[in-house]
Amino acid sequence: xxxxxxxxxxxxxxxxxxxxxxxxxxxxxxxxxxxxxxxxxxxxxxxxxxxxxxxxxxxxxxxxxxxxxxxxxxxxxxxxxxxxxxxxxxxxxxxxxxxxxxxxxxxxxxxxxxxxxxxxxxxxxxxxxxxxxxxxxxxx
Amino acid sequence: xxxxxxxxxxxxxxxxxxxxxxxxxxxxxxxxxxxxxxxxxxxxxxxxxxxxxxxxxxxxxxxxxxxxxxxxxxxxxxxxxxxxxxxxxxxxxxxxxxxxxxxxxxxxxxxxxxxxxxxxxxxxxxxxxxxxxxxxxxxx
Amino acid sequence: xxxxxxxxxxxxxxxxxxxxxxxxxxxxxxxxxxxxxxxxxxxxxxxxxxxxxxxxxxxxxxxxxxxxxxxxxxxxxxxxxxxxxxxxxxxxxxxxxxxxxxxxxxxxxxxxxxxxxxxxxxxxxxxxxxxxxxxxxxxx
Amino acid sequence: xxxxxxxxxxxxxxxxxxxxxxxxxxxxxxxxxxxxxxxxxxxxxxxxxxxxxxxxxxxxxxxxxxxxxxxxxxxxxxxxxxxxxxxxxxxxxxxxxxxxxxxxxxxxxxxxxxxxxxxxxxxxxxxxxxxxxxxxxxxx
DNA sequence: GTGGTCTAGACCACA
DNA sequence: GTGGTCTAGACCACG
Numbered sequence: 048x049x050x051x052x053x054x055x056x057x058x059x060x061x062x063x064x065x066x067x068x069x070x071x072x073x074x075x076x077x078x079x080x081x082x083x084x085x086x087x088x089x090x091x092x093x094x095x096x097x098x099x100x101x102x103x104x105x106x107x108x109x110x111x112x113x114x115x116x117x118x119x120x121x122x123x124x125x126x127x128x129x130x131x132x133x134x135x136x137x138x139x140x141x142x143x144x145x146x147x148x149x150x151x152x153x154x155x156x157x158x159x160x161x162x163x164x165x166x167x168x169x170x171x172x173x174x175x176x177x178x179x180x181x182x183x184x185x186x187x
Numbered sequence: 188x189x190x191x192x193x194x195x196x197x198x199x200x201x202x203x204x205x206x207x208x209x210x211x212x213x214x215x216x217x218x219x220x221x222x223x224x225x226x227x228x229x230x231x232x233x234x235x236x237x238x239x240x241x242x243x244x245x246x247x248x249x250x251x252x253x254x255x256x257x258x259x260x261x262x263x264x265x266x267x268x269x270x271x272x273x274x275x276x277x278x279x280x281x282x283x284x285x286x287x288x289x290x291x292x293x294x295x296x297x298x299x300x301x302x303x304x305x306x307x308x309x310x311x312x313x314x315x316x317x318x319x320x321x322x323x324x325x326x327x
Numbered sequence: 328x329x330x331x332x333x334x335x336x337x338x339x340x341x342x343x344x345x346x347x348x349x350x351x352x353x354x355x356x357x358x359x360x361x362x363x364x365x366x367x368x369x370x371x372x373x374x375x376x377x378x379x380x381x382x383x384x385x386x387x388x389x390x391x392x393x394x395x396x397x398x399x400x401x402x403x404x405x406x407x408x409x410x411x412x413x414x415x416x417x418x419x420x421x422x423x424x425x426x427x428x429x430x431x432x433x434x435x436x437x438x439x440x441x442x443x444x445x446x447x448x449x450x451x452x453x454x455x456x457x458x459x460x461x462x463x464x465x466x467x
Numbered sequence: 468x469x470x471x472x473x474x475x476x477x478x479x480x481x482x483x484x485x486x487x488x489x490x491x492x493x494x495x496x497x498x499x500x501x502x503x504x505x506x507x508x509x510x511x512x513x514x515x516x517x518x519x520x521x522x523x524x525x526x527x528x529x530x531x532x533x534x535x536x537x538x539x540x541x542x543x544x545x546x547x548x549x550x551x552x553x554x555x556x557x558x559x560x561x562x563x564x565x566x567x568x569x570x571x572x573x574x575x576x577x578x579x580x581x582x583x584x585x586x587x588x589x590x591x592x593x594x595x596x597x598x599x600x601x602x603x604x605x606x607x
Numbered sequence: 608g609t610g611g612t613c614t615a616g617a618c619c620a621c622a
Numbered sequence: 623g624t625g626g627t628c629t630a631g632a633c634c635a636c637g
Binding site: 427 | 487488490491495556560561566567568570571573575576578580584
């Protein structure tokens with residue numbers, strides 16, 4: 048399923064959804080080094096978004112070093128991009144988690160309470176890791 | 188910490204920082220029902236922001252039902268606001284955590300990996316509960 | 328029951344609540360011409376409001392001609408004030424109704440629909456005149 | 468009447484007039500789900516008000532769930548907004564009517580008298596349904 | 608003194 | 623182009 052889905056009514060900007068989506072696909076090995084990613088115009092048609100938005104996303108991916116533009120050819124996945132994509136995704140997730148945790152701390156929550164909320168959030172969203180996480184967590 | 192701090196260079200809007208800060212203070216019981224919160228003008232001086240920005244935050248707090256505006260008097264903390272403030276803060280944190288987790292999942296991370304990132308994020312930001320992860324705590 | 332009740336958390340200004348309350352008491356004959364109404368200070372204590380607010384209300388009542396200030400004595404109900412109070416109350420109510428109706432019209436509601444809403448509003452608030460109003464309207 | 472009119476000298480705030488006006492247009496089906504409503508700047512020019520005032524109205528409409536903001540695009544009418552708009556408008560009118568009726572009751576008016584005032588208010592403002600109301604009682 | 612509203616003008620991210 | 627946010631300064635009703 049080498050396709051991305053974009054939610055226009057989401058609070059997260061469309062160009063960022065595209066960046067995150069492609070980074071995930073590269074991290075997961077769906078797009079392999081050297082492979083061409085869809086052209087800006089094609090991607091725009093596929094996702095039903097403005098080409099400028101796709102171009103902006105591709106530009107960000109290029110700055111991240113995950114793709115390279117080959118003149119006359121298009122954007123190709125960079126060599127060694129897969130671990131970089133994994134790292135980038137983890138950094139993004141860690142930053143998001145840290146922000147949520149900071150917000151919780153300023154609200155005066157104890158680490159235990161934050162743990163409880165995290166547990167609830169991760170189990171409530173399709174997760175099923177309570178048996179192998181080695182943590183006797185009781186999610187409520 | 189009987190005061191709010193505002194970071195103008197943050198990505199989160201100032202008025203939202205004020206909302207979150209006051210919600211936390213109400214949740215923590217610093218401001219009790221019936222009590223007056225600082226006036227718009229006074230708060231503006233304290234936080235070094237424009238009065239309109241404070242007014243916007245107060246308006247949002249009123250919509251949340253945490254405070255009530257008394258014309259000519261000021262904004263008083265609503266009765267029963269404390270549990271509502273706690274609930275509101277937890278909902279906001281849970282939503283932020285859920286969003287981060289969703290992002291991680293789309294990047295193909297395993298729950299164990301997400302757990303590791305969460306652990307790193309919470310210990311690196313002032314937390315200190317990694318030793319007691321046996322979790323005898325009752326999180327509710 | 329010659330007392331007024333004031334709701335500080337209401338949207339209608341306190342001074343107006345006092346005006347409306349006293350006007351109603353005069354219209355109902357509870358306060359009769361020549362009779363003294365409570366002093367500003369006493370009324371302020373009774374209603375738990377700012378004396379300035381009571382003074383403002385009394386001023387409005389005096390402008391309406393419902394009460395007169397007798398120097399050294401206090402505010403007395405004016406002669407012939409009862410029908411004037413009735414008239415004033417009806418004018419206020421008519422104005423409020425007209426405003427609601429105008430709002431409904433700009434929303435594109437038909438007179439029949441407005442009638443239905445009015446019927447529902449008046450029966451739902453302690454009224455019991457659906458039998459004598461002779462209207463077969465179905466209030467939904 | 469595919470347009471809104473704003474009365475700056477009215478007691479009702481301009482931004483609320485805009486909210487009510489657009490809600491009516493959505494309720495009437497003039498603006499359909501998915502459609503763009505006039506941009507903040509354009510609406511400001513049309514109504515001769517400050518863009519901030521329009522933005523404030525649009526923000527309120529978004530909180531009501533009647534429109535959604537698409538960054539860089541504009542405000543689009545939300546799906547299922549039409550019945551919601553009708554409901555919202557009727558709730559507002561009913562509340563206004565109920566408030567007027569409550570005021571009348573505290574003034575000691577009988578339901579019949581209130582009916583008479585309502586009749587007068589609705590016929591005096593462009594209505595013409597007094598002939599089909601089947602009501603023998605025309606109290607004025 | 609209080610909050611509520613409006614104007615004017617600016618900068619930003621996004622599409 | 624769009625909406626989102628912030629500043630500055632003003633006027634108003636209310637208590």
